[in-house]
Amino acid sequence: MSVYRNGIPADSLKGVKWVKSRHSGATGNCVELAALPDGQVAMRNSRDPLGPALIYTRDEITAFMQGTMEGEFSSLTA
Template sequence: MQQTVNGVSANTLQNVTWIKSRRSAIEGNCVELAVLPDRSVAVRNSREPDGPALIYTRAEMIAFLDGAREGEFDALVS
């Protein structure tokens, strides 16, 4: 299996389903995520669907989501 590196063009990620939060702004200003075949997660800006996508391992996403649930990043948006 080919390993994906960070900063890939999102339009090169074929046969993935991009999802965004139901809480996203109507204007479409949001982050979209897609699970890749190796179970890593791609993240892109919804305003630039063909722009760059960052790729995170499953473990990295779990650590990030756990931190978000625990409020570790709240200061960034307060």
């Protein structure tokens, strides 16, 4: 069983499928997510696909996505 740590090089996560929002800009200004075999979720910057990936539990990603859908982070992009 693999152990995934925050800051792991994204290119070392072999066999995962990275998903980018269809709202991403043409210049790749987006984050990408990938489901990991152990149920966690990796996140990377699409402008730096070889750079570090942050690893989150499914509960953490769920809380973030719910907060986003409810507008809790809107002040960060206004």
